Amino acid sequence: MLAINQVSKSFKDNPVLERVSLTAELGQLLHISGDNGSGKSTLFKIITGLLAADSGSVSIGDNDIIGALIENPGFLEYETAMTNLKFLANLNKRFDAARVTELMTQFDLNPQNRQSVAKYSVGMRQKLGIIQAVMENQDIILLDEPTRGLDEESISQFIVLLNSLKAANKMVIVASHDHVDGLNYDQSWVLKAGILEHE
Amino acid sequence: MNRKLGFWLYFALTIGLFLLVLLSFPGISQKEYSGLLFGYQEKPFYLMMFSVFDLFFDYVSLTIPQAELRSIRSFFLIRRPTAARLYATYFRFILPYFIPFILTKMMGLLIFPRPSTWLWIGLAIVAWPMWLLVNLNRKFAISNSVILAIFVTLRVLAHFYY
Numbered sequence: 001m002l003a004i005n006q007v008s009k010s011f012k013d014n015p016v017l018e019r020v021s022l023t024a025e026l027g028q029l030l031h032i033s034g035d036n037g038s039g040k041s042t043l044f045k046i047i048t049g050l051l052a053a054d055s056g057s058v059s060i061g062d063n064d065i066i067g068a069l070i071e072n073p074g075f076l077e078y079e080t081a082m083t084n085l086k087f088l089a090n091l092n093k094r095f096d097a098a099r100v101t102e103l104m105t106q107f108d109l110n111p112q113n114r115q116s117v118a119k120y121s122v123g124m125r126q127k128l129g130i131i132q133a134v135m136e137n138q139d140i141i142l143l144d145e146p147t148r149g150l151d152e153e154s155i156s157q158f159i160v161l162l163n164s165l166k167a168a169n170k171m172v173i174v175a176s177h178d179h180v181d182g183l184n185y186d187q188s189w190v191l192k193a194g195i196l197e198h199e
Numbered sequence: 200m201n202r203k204l205g206f207w208l209y210f211a212l213t214i215g216l217f218l219l220v221l222l223s224f225p226g227i228s229q230k231e232y233s234g235l236l237f238g239y240q241e242k243p244f245y246l247m248m249f250s251v252f253d254l255f256f257d258y259v260s261l262t263i264p265q266a267e268l269r270s271i272r273s274f275f276l277i278r279r280p281t282a283a284r285l286y287a288t289y290f291r292f293i294l295p296y297f298i299p300f301i302l303t304k305m306m307g308l309l310i311f312p313r314p315s316t317w318l319w320i321g322l323a324i325v326a327w328p329m330w331l332l333v334n335l336n337r338k339f340a341i342s343n344s345v346i347l348a349i350f351v352t353l354r355v356l357a358h359f360y361y
Contacts, residue, residue, distance in 0.1 A: 074270035
């Protein structure tokens with residue numbers, strides 16, 4: 001469960017979010033659209049705790065774990081993709097080698113590749129960002145512009161992944177400035193000038 | 200090349216150049232020789248260059264792991280690990296950089312085992328992780344030029360008070 005209640009946030013007197021409220025349940029797929037700078041990333045940062053809201057509250061279920069891809073993902077640039085994923089998952093001792101291998105293969109990334117992440121293309125980094133957001137069996141998954149840099153085949157894989165997450169009773173919130181065909185959202189919202197409205 | 204491997208090659212080169220000092224300047228005092236690892240020598244030219252080389256080694260030993268950990272920091276915070284797990288993870292990651300840094304300083308102890316050497320090694324052991332952790336816990340990173348200035352300042356102090 002995710003409940004966002006009357007969240008507001010300003011940067012130097014410039015309001016980015018104004019009394020944003022939203023409630024969602026596990027098993028739901030949500031879409032938040034909005035132009036660049038409309039506050040999508042800020043909202044995700046507040047949900048994940050990376051930023052503090054000026055007012056309002058965010059609550060999740062007691063045992064819910066959040067996974068997120070927000071803006072340009074940063075990695076251990078001089079390590080391999082597998083090392084990065086293992087490093088992150090082991091932070092809370094949740095590394096599942098079989099799951100990570102499956103996800104990497106699904107996204108056409110070679111788990112045995114010794115190439116450092118620094119040499120990855122934008123699309124490859126994006127895939128890695130998506131994988132790290134779901135590899136630990138996270139319950140609430142926030143994906144900010146997840147299809148940026150992905151080719152058509154990867155977008156198809158992304159759609160398959162999201163549908164499987166929904167079937168596994170995960171909540172997925174996708175924030176993007178455009179729509180991805182093939183996804184059936186349970187809730188669609190638009191964020192305009194800091195105000196969240198039903199689409 | 201893997202950056203960690205590159206750093207260890209730099210470490211090996213630093214040790215090699217340091218040993219060369221003894222071959223090139225057999226008359227150098229133990230204090231001056233050991234002091235190269237903490238402070239600096241202005242002349243002759245080779246010693247000055249080694250001082251700069253070793254200063255830069257100290258600098259990269261801190262800035263490489265710091266930059267790496269900062270780049271992945273938001274993924275860390277999203278996972279909300281306990282402080283113990285977070286610092287244990289940091290510790291495991293920084294060891295390959297911290298160990299060579301400390302090993303170079305420990306060489307000073309082999310050459311000049313005096314209280315002043317212990318003092319400067321102690322300072323290095325405390326200051327290096329402290330700066331790393333301070334910087335990792337900040338919202339905005341301290342500029343690398345500030346970190347370099349700190350290392351230079353420590354070297355200047357060691358030059359006069361070692």
